[in-house]
Amino acid sequence: MSTHYDVIVIGSGLGGLAAATTLQRGGRRTLLLERHSVPGGAATSFVRGRFEFEVSLHQLGGMGGHGPLKAVLDELDVTRRLEWLEDRDLCRTFVPGEVDVRLPHDWTGLADVLDGLSPGNRPQIVRFLEIVRETGLWQLTARVNLHRIPEQLEWLKTLPDVRRYALRTFREVLDEFFTDERLKLVLSSYWSYNGQLPHRIAFVDMARLLTLYVETRPYQVVGGGQALSSALVESFEEAGGELRLNTNVVQILTHGGSAVGVRLENGDTVGAKLVVSNAPSTTTYTRLLDDPGVVPAYVLQGLRARRPGASASCLFLGVDASPKELGFTAATTFLSASLDEQSVLRGAYSLTEPCPFLIVTCYDVQPTGFAPKGCTQVVLSAIQYAEPWESLAPEDYAAAKASYAESQLDLAETLVPGLRDAIEEAELATPLTFKRYTNQPGGAIYGFDQDITDSWLFHDEDLKQNVPGLLLTSNWTTAGGYNSNLVTASRRCQGLLAMGQ
Template identity: 30%
Template sequence: MNDLIVVGSGLGGLCAGAIAARQGLEVLVLEAHTTPGGAAHGFRRGPFQFESGPSLWSGLGRWPSTNPLAQVLRAVGETLPVATYRDWGLLLPEGALRVGVGQGPFLALLRELRSPAVAAEWERFLTALKPSCDAARSLPLLALRPGAGLATTLGGGNALRLLGQAGRLASLGGAFGPIARRHLSDPFLLHWVELLCFLISGLPMDQTSAAAMATLFGEWFEPDAGLDYPIGGSGAVAAALVRGMERHGGRLRTEAPVAEILVERGRAVGVQLENGERLEARRGVIANTSPWDLLSLLPDEAVPSRWRRRQAATPACASFLHWHLALRGDDLDHLPIHHVWVGDWQRGIGAERNMVVLSMPSRLDPSCAPPGHQVLHGYTPANEPWELWQGLERGSAAYDALKKERCAIFGEVLSQVLPDWQERVVIELQGTPLTQRRYLRTHQGSYGPAWPASSGPFPGGTTPIDGLVLCGAGVFPGIGVPPVAVSGAMAAHRFVSARQQRQLLEDIGLMDF
């Protein structure tokens, strides 16, 4: 029998399993798909390795790091080789731009694109934001402990120092939009903040967490700011978490879809797989599922109807279109790793097919493609409406026609930087919200819950069922790689003592933040 069963091997579930195993619990992680990682994954077609997960990573290639994922990896004895880069391309209504990550390069861009006065406005904004960024970065997120607070894990001196930051931390409890508008008036600067917010959360800045954005600005606008690409892509991140978990005795089972979370006398006692197999857990179950998908795993009588209705009413972000290309291209070293395209600021940053991200990971990781070739991943970040696809059958004539029509936006954008791309194509693959739902088993192919920060924080990971804890993008701190890593660690630490959690923080050097 296991101590803990984790349902789902997204990054949140893998972090939960890794930390729980590191803390000495017998852990089994169950995954319906053939490979772990959830949205953080890739796949191979012939000699080409396609990336299909997060495209923007940071804080993985150095230590100490404020990135909770890097902290979890360190806790289980894993490191990741990364390639670091420092600029990206922008295809905006203002024109085609290339900008470095960090404060200096962006200020230089603003002086040229807008005016020295606008650059000065941005500099004042960052100066005003810096104390909040420092406060956000002063909090070791792996120290978060539900209910008991931070004092039990940080200890007296560290807790008192954190108390001194309480006012600034409290100011980060809502949405980022009011903070941005308090300091910025230039339209381009406000559009830029809106773009960053949407890339991070799938929500406009008036609904994006101020704490999440303070953390982002704290990392991106340091003098030595840069972005990382994990060699091997998203799949390498998931594999590292699995290795770390297994090193400490945890286990992963793939192709093991869960049909039901077993509840007896109000307590989660295990799961039943779709093949009828029953697996028991002494301590409880961690569910790395969406709020909507969780409901289908729970017996109707196991949870109060009010809680069930609240879960079902969780607002959802829109879905994605995906585009994967293998290209002949030994002459593409001049291109940046990423291009972010925005069609029309006035339509709103979340309008359908109004933003596209194109990434070429083979520029950093040659193992993705054979010599003389590149691979490209394009996606529309959480702006594709599910309603267009609802009721269609994959492979039908109507589905194929709509897929071709909707995915044409990718070729239109790529033509702006690579006009002859069609002559270079070796493989072209297209994905839709139905693809997203099929492979990730996500409700409506959604990016995740769309809880607006202006209405309060994401829900916590507790449930009305004793021993059933949630993690992933549906619970606090929310959507994105660092938040789901935090949620996974918090879920695991619900099953161990505060003393054990504190010892882990000391072991990896987080007590001297």
């Protein structure tokens, strides 16, 4: 080995950045290797014309009060480096001619809005939200106390509602409490932050999302995901960490069944006591390890049974009009074409169905620093899988992009009439775009397809060191999203430090 470190981290996505910063600040000499020219993975931005576009960050949960993400970023000396903006509401949920509500970030206010939408259901609404909160708080606490699982299981014994509902689908529980489809849709507003529709997501996972945002409130970051990535890098380097950009790792080296270092694309080898991979678990175990035989057979067998999760088709719009002129009052709007959940599922696998659902994000209701004065950055995000895009002939790709972007705009204009007329810049990223730039199978934005059969509760092997000397930290080993990725990676590395590793 040409050089030796305590730790080598492969990849500077948020999981890699959190791991590297935690370990370096914990006294471990850490080398962070990134194949791109900028750190951050999907937590980044790009420029078109006068506009800088946020790639992936919609809302950050966990930053208010004693939120888990704020605790981690405080410990990593990151919070003070950034300017934070609290969203005025959770979100707006809109279905043309059916639903138009703004959801507040407190449980009583939320119950009031839901009662106003569907009068006569308040007792069921209050009871349902109580179960959501109890289940969500248990899951959030359990995930940051993975080193104390016996205690979490003892607590679970005292929570009969959690045990009763946690592993049913969110849709099943909604159907038990309500008949009004509008109410069910609004309560499911945050499904897209996991990539699983209500009939596919476990109640415990949906409860975690809603509880996270109500309890700790949604936040924006001035400068977006790239500012967050850069702040983590600053903290890492100030603590003595070494970051190498444009450096591709082609192999994880093993000796005697343990990871001992990496081989770079230029042929150099670098040794370490611990290798942390921010790459997907499938990539790490089957393509990067020089000897996949060191991975336990049951782990590889489990991976073969799992599917890459959802990706997205994101239309980035630079709009020559202010948020007020466009009619935006909420930073995040969940826009559905109808109350039909199955149409959203069909649309996730189709390029011919009209776009049925969008996350409409306006980054200038409270300006986050991207758009020129008097202008607005808007991103229209449709949850989609890679398959329909991968099936296209190369010569048909550009036309398919243009057609799908028009379908997205058709739906968006039910919320923002005349949006097309004010567009100055437009760029569509498809699942193939995310696949190319992030190197994720299927362009998956949340890791594995974590439906009711594949909840994190069934996969404790994701959180183990299945190969001595190798730790995995990415969306593929946690619930997905900024909060889970950052918190889980940092807490796991803190656990290693506590054990003297």
